[in-house]
Amino acid sequence: MTAMLPKGAAMPIALNVNGEDRITLSDPLTPLVDVLRDALFLTGAKAVCREGICGACTVMMDGKPVMSCLVPVGIAAGHDIRTAEALSGEGEPSPLQRAMLDHDVVQCGMCFPGMMVTLTDFLEHTPEPTREEIKAALVGNICRCTGYERLIDAVLAFAHRD
Amino acid sequence: MTASQAGDGQALYVATSLGDAVAALAARAPHAVPLAGATWIMRAPIRQERDHRAIPYVAIGAIDELRRIDVNDHEIVIGACATHAEVAARLGGLPDCRGLAAAAGNAANPAIRRIATIGGNLCAVKFAASDFAPALLAAGARVELLSAAGERELPMERFLANRSTLIPGSLLVRLVVPRGQMRSAHVRLPLRKAGDYPVAIVSMAAKLAPDGIAEEICIAVGSVEPVARRWPHLESEMTGRKLDADRAHALAAADAGSFSGRDAVEAPGWYRVQVLPALVRRAVEILQAQP
Ligand SMILES: Cc1cc2nc3c(=O)[nH]c(=O)nc-3n(C[C@H](O)[C@H](O)[C@H](O)COP(=O)(O)OP(=O)(O)OC[C@H]3O[C@@H](n4cnc5c(N)ncnc54)[C@H](O)[C@@H]3O)c2cc1C
Ligand code: FES
Ligand code: FES
Numbered sequence: 001m002t003a004m005l006p007k008g009a010a011m012p013i014a015l016n017v018n019g020e021d022r023i024t025l026s027d028p029l030t031p032l033v034d035v036l037r038d039a040l041f042l043t044g045a046k047a048v049c050r051e052g053i054c055g056a057c058t059v060m061m062d063g064k065p066v067m068s069c070l071v072p073v074g075i076a077a078g079h080d081i082r083t084a085e086a087l088s089g090e091g092e093p094s095p096l097q098r099a100m101l102d103h104d105v106v107q108c109g110m111c112f113p114g115m116m117v118t119l120t121d122f123l124e125h126t127p128e129p130t131r132e133e134i135k136a137a138l139v140g141n142i143c144r145c146t147g148y149e150r151l152i153d154a155v156l157a158f159a160h161r162d
Numbered sequence: 163m164t165a166s167q168a169g170d171g172q173a174l175y176v177a178t179s180l181g182d183a184v185a186a187l188a189a190r191a192p193h194a195v196p197l198a199g200a201t202w203i204m205r206a207p208i209r210q211e212r213d214h215r216a217i218p219y220v221a222i223g224a225i226d227e228l229r230r231i232d233v234n235d236h237e238i239v240i241g242a243c244a245t246h247a248e249v250a251a252r253l254g255g256l257p258d259c260r261g262l263a264a265a266a267g268n269a270a271n272p273a274i275r276r277i278a279t280i281g282g283n284l285c286a287v288k289f290a291a292s293d294f295a296p297a298l299l300a301a302g303a304r305v306e307l308l309s310a311a312g313e314r315e316l317p318m319e320r321f322l323a324n325r326s327t328l329i330p331g332s333l334l335v336r337l338v339v340p341r342g343q344m345r346s347a348h349v350r351l352p353l354r355k356a357g358d359y360p361v362a363i364v365s366m367a368a369k370l371a372p373d374g375i376a377e378e379i380c381i382a383v384g385s386v387e388p389v390a391r392r393w394p395h396l397e398s399e400m401t402g403r404k405l406d407a408d409r410a411h412a413l414a415a416a417d418a419g420s421f422s423g424r425d426a427v428e429a430p431g432w433y434r435v436q437v438l439p440a441l442v443r444r445a446v447e448i449l450q451a452q453p
Binding site: 027028029031050051052053055058064065066067069070071072074075118136137139140 | 173174176197200201204205207208214215219221223270271272273274276277358
């Protein structure tokens with residue numbers, strides 16, 4: 001793909017977000033998280049640290065969790081973007097999200113959309129994880145409320161359910 | 163896309179081939195800059211650098227040729243846009259590349275490792291805590307640069323020492339890592355268990371004789387000074403002697419003062435220097451445990 005994205009004159013950038021084709025006129029260096037939230041009103045991903053540390057902005061790009069605060073929207077063009085909103089079907093929580101509710105894990109919820117995106121991908125590749133593997137997978141998702149233990153207990157219970 | 167079309171006035175040009183990228187950079191010289199994973203570039207506002215949106219970027223991350231990792235019996239050739247995760251996955255199973263694989267697999271956090279590239283890591287000139295820099299120094303890697311004037315290859319040491327003059331107008335295209343009967347270790351000390359920048363790094367590669375004598379040893383230190391560098395005194399003291407963790411610790415403690423630790427928000431300079439002997443000991447123990 002070749003793209004010329006002029007500065008000044010807003011060139012449309014074509015995105016595919018949660019399976020839908022969307023257009024943005026944002027500057028190509030705008031962080032993807034800002035386009036998702038401010039232009040597409042998908043507010044699941046949160047811009048908290050804006051430096052790749054907290055993971056609150058995590059979305060899937062081509063099936064891999066990435067920090068959307070560090071992805072320029074011009075680079076996201078042509079890639080398959082999935083946000084936390086795509087995890088639940090028709091307003092119903094995904095089984096993993098349901099497990100979090102059942103275990104009463106969520107507190108302020110700021111970290112949770114990012115956590116769910118990271119864990120959904122992780123459990124797809126590691127269906128029977130150990131405690132240590134879950135901790136390693138969550139190194140880039142910071143939670144200031146839960147202390148993680150309850151969250152990890154919930155992931156283990158979910159993964160090892162019958 | 164031709165070079166003339168890729169003129170000024172574009173904030174982001176997505177190059178499709180190496181030739182295209184070089185032409186776009188040349189056409190927009192002297193201000194154009196490559197953009198690989200963008201994980202350093204996108205943090206420019208946090209570092210309070212000048213408005214990075216004013217810079218014409220040439221995106222190189224989608225160039226297949228730059229993402230390749232080729233392994234043969236003699237060397238490993240790593241394209242500049244291979245990500246940390248790709249390097250860790252490809253080198254993970256190679257017994258002579260444990261140090262390099264550990265550097266790639268433990269830097270940053272999983273989501274950053276999926277995006278940040280080896281070339282971007284080495285070309286972020288102001289980034290002192292690079293894991294790749296000391297690991298590639300210890301591995302004796304060479305760097306291949308490409309500009310409109312042609313290609314050149316140079317040792318990692320020379321590249322790191324002269325990056326700020328070498329990079330403008332050039333693309334780092336490949337890293338070439340020689341293979342051999344080497345054991346290697348990469349020991350990093352973050353303040354948390356993982357996920358933050360290392361306070362200090364010791365990378366070590368050694369060729370051991372059957373009796374445990376270090377025939378060759380290369381030791382590099384990262385994150386302590388602004389640029390990673392080798393530790394020649396320690397190397398010469400350890401070469402030709404049996405690997406011994408206590409002796410290495412004592413030698414490192416006696417010579418750690420040859421480093422000027424950099425002060426930064428996560429740790430003062432003296433602390434970075436003080437932990438070096440312990441990291442050296444750990445690296446030696448890892449080498450000793452390798453088959
Ligand atoms: C939260 C966080 C934690 C991190 N922790 C670590 C860590 O512990 N250890 C570690 O080593 N790294 C760590 N990093 C990564 C590091 O700080 C850089 O962000 C990253 O390596 C840059 O790679 P990039 O591909 O994103 O480069 P970019 O941001 O695209 O580019 C960086 C610089 O290099 C130039 N450039 C890029 N590619 C080339 C090329 N091929 N030729 C010439 N110039 C080029 C660009 O113009 C720019 O100046 C961390 C990053 C984050 C966000
Ligand atoms: S907002 Fe992106 S990682 Fe914190
Ligand atoms: S629930 Fe509040 S930050 Fe995680």
